[in-house]
Amino acid sequence: MNILDKIVAAKQKEVALKKSLIPVSQLEASVLFTRDTISLARKLTQSTTGIIAEHKRRSPSKSVINQKLSVHEVALGYEKAGACGMSVLTDGKYFGGSLDDLLLARASVNMPLLRKEFIIDEYQIIEARAYGADVILLIAAILNKNQIKELTQTAKKLRLDVLLEVHNEEELHKSIMPGIDMLGVNNRNLKTFEVSLETSKSLSKLIPEEFVKVSESGISNIEAIKQLQQYGYKGFLIGENFMKTGNPGESATEFIKRLR
Numbered sequence: 001m002n003i004l005d006k007i008v009a010a011k012q013k014e015v016a017l018k019k020s021l022i023p024v025s026q027l028e029a030s031v032l033f034t035r036d037t038i039s040l041a042r043k044l045t046q047s048t049t050g051i052i053a054e055h056k057r058r059s060p061s062k063s064v065i066n067q068k069l070s071v072h073e074v075a076l077g078y079e080k081a082g083a084c085g086m087s088v089l090t091d092g093k094y095f096g097g098s099l100d101d102l103l104l105a106r107a108s109v110n111m112p113l114l115r116k117e118f119i120i121d122e123y124q125i126i127e128a129r130a131y132g133a134d135v136i137l138l139i140a141a142i143l144n145k146n147q148i149k150e151l152t153q154t155a156k157k158l159r160l161d162v163l164l165e166v167h168n169e170e171e172l173h174k175s176i177m178p179g180i181d182m183l184g185v186n187n188r189n190l191k192t193f194e195v196s197l198e199t200s201k202s203l204s205k206l207i208p209e210e211f212v213k214v215s216e217s218g219i220s221n222i223e224a225i226k227q228l229q230q231y232g233y234k235g236f237l238i239g240e241n242f243m244k245t246g247n248p249g250e251s252a253t254e255f256i257k258r259l260r
């Protein structure tokens, strides 16, 4: 089993347990108390910088990145830096995140929040909305075409943006469908952890114009962004490069300043 298979197997158990603890009707009731969503896709198209800054404590590829900071602090720092949105890892077992992190980020800032999760069931999408997300991630590597279609429909009913993540041509062809707002190309292969910006570059020409292009992972300098912009990318998802420093908000500020 590769790491992605392991994560999905754990996720299936987790979702089954959650469903028995908190009925979906309860989550739906909580949605009524949230603010209306804000579109990240729209923000990216209007931005000249396009940074989506991520809160990530640890990962299977890097183990500990930063366990010390509060989500509140990080979120405020990212918003102040002028990030278009924030990505919050909510997987506990492999990334050290939680839904409470999402809730805390929501209580701290107004910018669009992405629930960064391994979504396999519509329950997790309703949960995302109830805990204050504006955007969900769907990972093509773990879903079939029909699942992508149904999960996208659920997201759209809840007025959530959908960021669909692909890593190769096959995943891209399988996943392109109406309702998806942003196409994210992950430069990191989730099965092997290899990172290469070439993945974004080579797949860019296969992505139809109507989807906002986002490049994800392994981005650590301005030069990389300038190059990716030439390939039509409007969004850049950055985690480790900010989180590994003592002050992610400050490093995001410096980074975004140099992009302007």
Ligand SMILES: O=P(O)(O)OC[C@@H](O)[C@@H](O)c1c[nH]c2ccccc12
Residues within 6 Å of the ligand: 054, 056, 116, 117, 139, 165, 186, 216, 217, 218, 219, 237, 238, 239, 240, 241
């Ligand atoms: O820390 P990085 O290399 O800047 O990467 C951020 C983000 O792209 C990465 O965390 C990510 C992209 N897709 C994912 C899917 C699940 C978990 C994590 C991810």
